[in-house]
Amino acid sequence: MADPQPPREPARIAQQDEADLVARAVAGERAAFGMLVERYAGVARRVARAVLGNAEDADDAAQDAMLSALVKLEQYDARRPFGPWLLRIVANAATDRRRRRSVRRVEPLDVGLTAGGPRPDATVERRALNERLRQALAELPERRRMAVVLFDVEGYSHGEIALILGIPEGTVRSEVFHARRRLRVLLADWKEEG
Amino acid sequence: MIDPLPFDHRRDGVLGRALREALDPGDAQAFVARVVALAGQVRVPSWDAVLARWARAGVAAALVVALAAGYLVGRGTAASPTAARPTVSDVLIAPPAHPAEVEVVLASVIGNN
Numbered sequence: 001m002a003d004p005q006p007p008r009e010p011a012r013i014a015q016q017d018e019a020d021l022v023a024r025a026v027a028g029e030r031a032a033f034g035m036l037v038e039r040y041a042g043v044a045r046r047v048a049r050a051v052l053g054n055a056e057d058a059d060d061a062a063q064d065a066m067l068s069a070l071v072k073l074e075q076y077d078a079r080r081p082f083g084p085w086l087l088r089i090v091a092n093a094a095t096d097r098r099r100r101r102s103v104r105r106v107e108p109l110d111v112g113l114t115a116g117g118p119r120p121d122a123t124v125e126r127r128a129l130n131e132r133l134r135q136a137l138a139e140l141p142e143r144r145r146m147a148v149v150l151f152d153v154e155g156y157s158h159g160e161i162a163l164i165l166g167i168p169e170g171t172v173r174s175e176v177f178h179a180r181r182r183l184r185v186l187l188a189d190w191k192e193e194g
Numbered sequence: 195m196i197d198p199l200p201f202d203h204r205r206d207g208v209l210g211r212a213l214r215e216a217l218d219p220g221d222a223q224a225f226v227a228r229v230v231a232l233a234g235q236v237r238v239p240s241w242d243a244v245l246a247r248w249a250r251a252g253v254a255a256a257l258v259v260a261l262a263a264g265y266l267v268g269r270g271t272a273a274s275p276t277a278a279r280p281t282v283s284d285v286l287i288a289p290p291a292h293p294a295e296v297e298v299v300l301a302s303v304i305g306n307n
Contacts, residue, residue, distance in 0.1 A: 030230065030233060030234060033230070033233055034226065034230045037226050037229045037230060037233075038222075041222050041226050041229070042219075042222060045222075045225065046214070046217040046218070046219065049217045049219060050217060055219055058219065059219060063225070063228065063229050066229045066233075067232055067233060067236050070233055070236055071236060126215070129212065129216070130212075130215055130216040131216075133213060133216035134217070137213070137216070137217075148209075148213070149213060149217065151205065152205050152206050152209050152210035152213060153210050153213045153214045153217065155205060155210075158203070173203075180206060180209060183209055183213070184206075184209060187209065187212060
C-alpha cells in the first residue's frame, strides 16, 4: 500500500497543529495519537529499516519507538518541531535493537542479481535495484545511512538531522556527502548496465 | 541526478526516490492499526501517579536518613564511656586536683625514715 504522505510532508505540517495533537494525545485521546502515528509511520519505518535492514525488525523498532514516544509525550516541548523529537526516539530504538541483535541477519542477494543474470521485465529490474540499494546502504556506517535517508528521502534539513542524530550540523553534511558518493556510483553502474 | 558537489545542500531527487522505493515497508494501515491497538494497553503516567512515585521515593529517602542518623547517634553514645574513662598516663601526667596531697607524700617519706 502506498505511504499516506509525500516525502516532505512531516516537515511542513504546522507546528501548532502538531502541538495540539500532542496535547490531545497526552490528555488520553487515542485518536489524536493515531493521527500522529499515521503521519510519521512511513518515515519512522524507513529510518528504522535504513538502520536494521530487515523489514520486520524495522517495524518492531518503529512500533517500540512510537509507544515509547507515547509514554514520554509529556516531555515533548511544543515549541519545537515534533518530527525530529520523534525520529530521535526512532533512531535510538533502531540502534538499540541492532546492538541487541546477536546475529546479524542480512537478507542475501539473489544470485541472479549479483551475477547480472537475465532481467525479464521492469518489475524484476526494479526489485533488483531496490535490493542492491538496500545492500549498498547496509554497507554504509549506521549514522551515514540515517543521514542520507533523512536528507534525500525524508526532506529534513541538515539542522534538523543534527538534532535527530545528536551530532553537529557539519558532520551531517559530511555524512550525507559520503553516503551519496557511494550510492550514486551504484545507481550510475545500474543505469549503464541496464 | 545532481552533480556530486561536496556538502551539496540541495536534495537529490533521483537518489531520494530510489532509496524511498527501496526502503518502502508497505502496508502502512496495518502498521498504524497495530500501533494504535497497542497504545491502548500502554499506561501513560498521569501527574498524580508521578507525584505518588516521588512521594514513595521521598519516604524511602527519609527512612534511609533516619536509619543513618540513628546509627551515628548510637555509635556516639557507645563511644562516650570510653572517652570519659581516664587512662593511667592521664592520671600520672595530669596536675593534681588537690595540692594537699604533697603533705601526704611528705608524711609518708618521713614515716619511712
